[in-house]
Amino acid sequence: MAIDLHIPIAVSARHAHLSQATIERLFGEGYVLTRRSALSQTGQYSAREMVTLIGPHGRLDHVRLMGPPRERDQIEISRSDEFVLGLDAPLRISGDLKGTPGIFVQGPRGRIALATGVITAQRHIHMSPQDACRLGVRDGDMVSAKVGRAGRSLRFDEIAVRVAPDFTLELHLDTDEANAAGVTSGDLAQLVEPASGNENGSTAQPAVA
C-alpha cells in the first residue's frame, strides 16, 4: 500500500519571537501583542506588530513578530538578510541559541540590544507522532524531500524531523530556500522514502528510523 509522502510547505520570512520583557521595552509597559492570523502550528500566531532589525552594515524594516511571547528572544533571518545586516548567523533548530550573534531591535517606543539570539533556521518538518509512524521517521532524523516548480525543482537533504503531539505536518523553509525552488506556502513537497534515500550516494541521508 503506497504511503502518501506529500507534505505541505510553509515559507517563513524573517521574523522575531520576543519575550514579554523585550516586547515591553520596544512597545511600552504592559504591551500585549495583537493577533493577526493563526499559524498552522497549534497556538502560534503572526502578530500585527513589526520591528526593525539593525546590524553592523544595514537594517531591515517591517520584520514581523510572532506570538505568543517566548522565554527567550529569537530572531530568524535568511542568509540574504545576513548580507544586508552584516552578520553571520549560524544554522540552528529553533531554541538552540548558544553562541549565536546579537542584534539591535527597534520598536516604536524603544530600542534594545540583544546579546544573542539571531539564527538561520535549519529546514525542518513538523509532524505528529502519528505522521512520524506512518512515514517511518523519528524526532531528530534527517530526511530528504523533493520540492520545486517547473525549472527549479530540487531535492533538499538534511531536513530535520521534529515530532510533537500538537504539531501539524508541514515543511518549513526560509525565503532563500523557497525562492531557490520557486515555491510558496501551500505548495507540496514529496518526502524521499528513507529506505531509498541513499541511492544517489548523498552523504546527507536520513538516519534509519
Place this chain on the structure above:
Amino acid sequence: MAIDLHIPIAVSARHAHLSQATIERLFGEGYVLTRRSALSQTGQYSAREMVTLIGPHGRLDHVRLMGPPRERDQIEISRSDEFVLGLDAPLRISGDLKGTPGIFVQGPRGRIALATGVITAQRHIHMSPQDACRLGVRDGDMVSAKVGRAGRSLRFDEIAVRVAPDFTLELHLDTDEANAAGVTSGDLAQLVEPASGNENGSTAQPAVA
C-alpha cells in the same frame, strides 16, 4: 575509471548586461565601461560601474554592470530581489528575453525605462565540448548536481547544460540558490551521473546524452 564529477560553483549576485546605447544614456555620451575583474568565462568582466534598479515597489542600489556591452539589455535578479522591486521576472536562459518585464535603470547621468529584459537566470553549467564529452552530456540537456555545506546540502535538478568552445566549467547559481545551499563561489558541486539520475523517481531528470 571514475569520472571526476566535481564542478566549481560561481554565485551570481544581481547584475546588468547593458547595450552601449543604454550605457551612454546612463553614464554619458561615449562612455566606456571600466574593467574591474575578469570573470571565468572568456572575455567577460565585472565592471566598476553600478546602477540603481527601480521597480513598482522598491529599488536596489549598487547593482553591478558586466562587460563587454551586449546587443540587448538584460537584467538578472533573484526572486528575493523581485519581492523588493515588486515585479515577477520569468526563469530564463541568458538571451531569451521575449515577454520579460521592464524596469527603470538609474545611472549617474540619466535614467532609462527598459521595456523588457528582466529575468531570473535558469541555473546552468558552462562547459567546453571536451568537458561535455567527458561528462556524457550535451548542450541543452538538463542535469542534476549535489551541492551544499553542512546542514544545507541539497540536489539541484533542472540545471541547463550550456556548451561552447570558450566556456570554462562552472555551475552558475543565483544568490537565493547559493544561500539555500549555504555555498559561495569556489565551492564544488558534484554532478549526478545521468545514468543514475532517475533512481529517486524525479520528474526533472537529464535527457540521455
